[in-house]
Amino acid sequence: MTSKKVAIASDHGGIALRKNIVSFLNKKDIDFEEFGPEVEESVDYPNLAFTVSEKVARGDAYRGILICGTGVGMSIAANKVHGIRCALVSDTFTAHATREHNDSNVLALGARVTGPGLALDIVKIWLETEYEGGRHAKRLSQIEQFENTQG
Numbered sequence: 001m002t003s004k005k006v007a008i009a010s011d012h013g014g015i016a017l018r019k020n021i022v023s024f025l026n027k028k029d030i031d032f033e034e035f036g037p038e039v040e041e042s043v044d045y046p047n048l049a050f051t052v053s054e055k056v057a058r059g060d061a062y063r064g065i066l067i068c069g070t071g072v073g074m075s076i077a078a079n080k081v082h083g084i085r086c087a088l089v090s091d092t093f094t095a096h097a098t099r100e101h102n103d104s105n106v107l108a109l110g111a112r113v114t115g116p117g118l119a120l121d122i123v124k125i126w127l128e129t130e131y132e133g134g135r136h137a138k139r140l141s142q143i144e145q146f147e148n149t150q151g
Helices: 012-029 045-058 072-078 092-102 116-128 135-149
Strands: 006-010 032-034 063-068 086-088 104-112
Touching: 006 012, 006 045, 006 135, 012 063, 012 116, 045 063, 045 072, 045 104, 063 072, 063 116, 072 086, 072 104, 092 116, 104 116
Parallel strands: 006 032, 006 063, 063 104, 086 104
Antiparallel strands: none
């Protein structure tokens, strides 16, 4: 059974936004596990992305949130983990669509390109939106089949 916990991490560039999101999760009484640095010394984001993504892929968390300066590095790293569908999101429409159509299970945010108010709106929408299935399931199945052929 998949956990209802959210795994969240950031690199040094995303600490402040991560703390804002953690505060939001606390206020909404959403269970989470937090990773990432507490001080703004440079850290390597791939290991943090892998940690969160592996938690989601194993079912130890049902969703993951990753934050770095642009979100690009985290999203690239996360999508290397089998079974992860990480979406880099910078607007509310995409937050909704990536859950409804793509069943994204990890969200990447860019702390240097997305303000905290918008980021919290994105997180709220992304966490609340359910996967629609239907015609989208066929497409996700095609992605999964391809992923399973890779070494």
